[in-house]
Amino acid sequence: MEQNRYINFLIASFFLLIFFFLYASAIDFSAPGILNHNVIFDIDPERVVNDMAGSEQIVEVHKHPLYGLFFRAIMPPIIELCETLRTGLNHHESYSFEIIEKITQQPLEITAVTFLICFAGACSVAISFLIFTRFLNNRFDAIFFTLLFGLSPPVWVLSSVPETFSLNLLCIVCAFYLQATLPCKTFSQRNMGHSVFFLLGFVAIGITLPNIIYVAVCYLLYLNRQQLQIWQFAGTMFIYSIALYGAVALGSFIQSNMYAVTFTHISPMDYSSVFIRENTWNHNIHLGKDVLVGCVQLGRSFFLETLIAPKVILHVYHYVDSWRILAFSYKVSWVFILGVFGYCVALISCVRVLFRPDVWSGEVIIAIFIIGFNCLFHTFVHGLGIPFIYSIHVVFPLLFLLAVAYKANAFHFKKVFLVVFVCTVILNNSLFISRINSIIKNDDPTMLGRLENSHGPTQPNAE
Numbered sequence: 001m002e003q004n005r006y007i008n009f010l011i012a013s014f015f016l017l018i019f020f021f022l023y024a025s026a027i028d029f030s031a032p033g034i035l036n037h038n039v040i041f042d043i044d045p046e047r048v049v050n051d052m053a054g055s056e057q058i059v060e061v062h063k064h065p066l067y068g069l070f071f072r073a074i075m076p077p078i079i080e081l082c083e084t085l086r087t088g089l090n091h092h093e094s095y096s097f098e099i100i101e102k103i104t105q106q107p108l109e110i111t112a113v114t115f116l117i118c119f120a121g122a123c124s125v126a127i128s129f130l131i132f133t134r135f136l137n138n139r140f141d142a143i144f145f146t147l148l149f150g151l152s153p154p155v156w157v158l159s160s161v162p163e164t165f166s167l168n169l170l171c172i173v174c175a176f177y178l179q180a181t182l183p184c185k186t187f188s189q190r191n192m193g194h195s196v197f198f199l200l201g202f203v204a205i206g207i208t209l210p211n212i213i214y215v216a217v218c219y220l221l222y223l224n225r226q227q228l229q230i231w232q233f234a235g236t237m238f239i240y241s242i243a244l245y246g247a248v249a250l251g252s253f254i255q256s257n258m259y260a261v262t263f264t265h266i267s268p269m270d271y272s273s274v275f276i277r278e279n280t281w282n283h284n285i286h287l288g289k290d291v292l293v294g295c296v297q298l299g300r301s302f303f304l305e306t307l308i309a310p311k312v313i314l315h316v317y318h319y320v321d322s323w324r325i326l327a328f329s330y331k332v333s334w335v336f337i338l339g340v341f342g343y344c345v346a347l348i349s350c351v352r353v354l355f356r357p358d359v360w361s362g363e364v365i366i367a368i369f370i371i372g373f374n375c376l377f378h379t380f381v382h383g384l385g386i387p388f389i390y391s392i393h394v395v396f397p398l399l400f401l402l403a404v405a406y407k408a409n410a411f412h413f414k415k416v417f418l419v420v421f422v423c424t425v426i427l428n429n430s431l432f433i434s435r436i437n438s439i440i441k442n443d444d445p446t447m448l449g450r451l452e453n454s455h456g457p458t459q460p461n462a463e
Helices: 002-026 045-053 067-089 098-105 108-136 139-150 153-158 165-181 187-207 211-225 230-258 268-274 291-303 334-354 362-380 387-408 414-442
Strands: 311-318 322-329
Touching: 002 098, 002 108, 002 139, 002 153, 045 067, 045 108, 067 098, 067 108, 067 187, 067 230, 098 108, 108 139, 108 153, 108 165, 108 387, 139 153, 139 387, 139 414, 153 165, 153 387, 153 414, 165 187, 165 211, 165 362, 165 387, 187 211, 187 230, 211 230, 211 362, 291 362, 291 387, 311 414, 322 414, 334 387, 334 414, 362 387
Parallel strands: none
Antiparallel strands: 311 322
C-alpha cells in the first residue's frame, strides 16, 4: 500500500510538471490585443493582473474579497524569480518556446501572474489524478480520466491566461479530495480536519465568494463521516460559519488599510454586493425574456463545450464602437462529430447508471450538487458573450460522474472506448487551442477587446 501511494504521488507530480509547462506555453501572447478585456471568451486578464500584482486600486473587491491580502503579498517574490530567469535566459540568443518568450518579452507582472495561474491549474490536474486513482482503483483508467480533465477546453484555456478561474477550480478539487482523505477517527485527527477545512474555506472565499458553496458541501460530507449527532453536526457548522465570517471580515479590514480598497466585507449585507451594487442589479445579472435562450446556451456550454470544443471564431459585438470576442461556431469537423458521438454514449451511460441506487455515495451527491448549483447560479449571473468560462466549475464533477458510470459498467471493451475517446478529445481540443492562437495573432489587434465606457452589448453577429 505504501509503495502504491508513493507511485501515485510520483505520477501526480509528473502531471503537475507536464501540465504547468503545457499551460504556460499554450496561448501565444504576441498579439498586442491579447490582454484586452473580453477578447478570450469574456475574460479580463488586464484587470486580474492589476488586482494581483499591480500598483493601482483593486477593482473587483466585491466578488474577490481578499485578492490584495493574498496575492499582492506573494507576487513580489514570484516577480523577482521571473526577473532572475529573464536575466539568465537573455544570455541565450535563440529560443522558440512560448514559455521562454513570456519570460523574456512580457512585462514581469503579467508573466508572474500567468505562471501562478498555470501552476494552480496544473495542481488541479495532479490532485484529480489522486482522486480518480482512489475511486477507480486503476492507474491506467485514472491517467486517461486525468487527461480528459486537464485537456478539457475550459481548463486548458483558463489555466493558460491570467484569470481567476483556475484558482476556483483548485478550491473545488482540493475540497473534493480532502473530504475523502482527511482522517477523522481520533479527536486530534478531527481537529486537524476542521482546521484544514477552515483554512481552505478562508482562502476559497477570499478568491471568489461563491467558492464557499463548494467547500461547505464537501465539509458537510466530511462531518457526515464522523457520525455526529444532529446537535453536534449543527453546532459544528455554526461555529465553522461564524469563524469563517470573522476571519474574512478581519482580513478585509486589514486589506482595506494596507491597499487602496474602498470596499470591505464586514457587514453581512456586504456579501450581497456581488448581486446588488448601489441599489441596482449588477450588470452581470440577466433577468428577462431571453432566460430560456440563456439556459440553452448554458446547457450547451456546461454539458458539451466542457469536454469537446466546437470551432472557435470571432463574434462582433456593438458598443459605442465594435469590438470582437472569441465564441463558438458549429461548423463541425469529423473529429468534433466523432468526439460528440463518444461523449453522448458516455452521458447516456452515466444517466442510466445514476438510476441504480448501489452507485450513489456522498461523492456522487457532491458532484451533482456542484453541477446543479452552477446551472442555477449562472442561469441568472453571467458575463458578456457565451457562458463557456463558467463551465470550468463543472468539469471535474461531470468527469467524476462519468467515472462512476465507467466503473459501474461491465462493458468488455470499455478500455478501448476510453482510449479512443480520449485521443479524439485531445486531437479536437488541440486544434481548438491552435485556432485560438491563429485568430489572436493574425487578426487586427485594434479591433480586439471592448471599450471601458460601453453600456452593454446588442445581439452578436457571427463573422
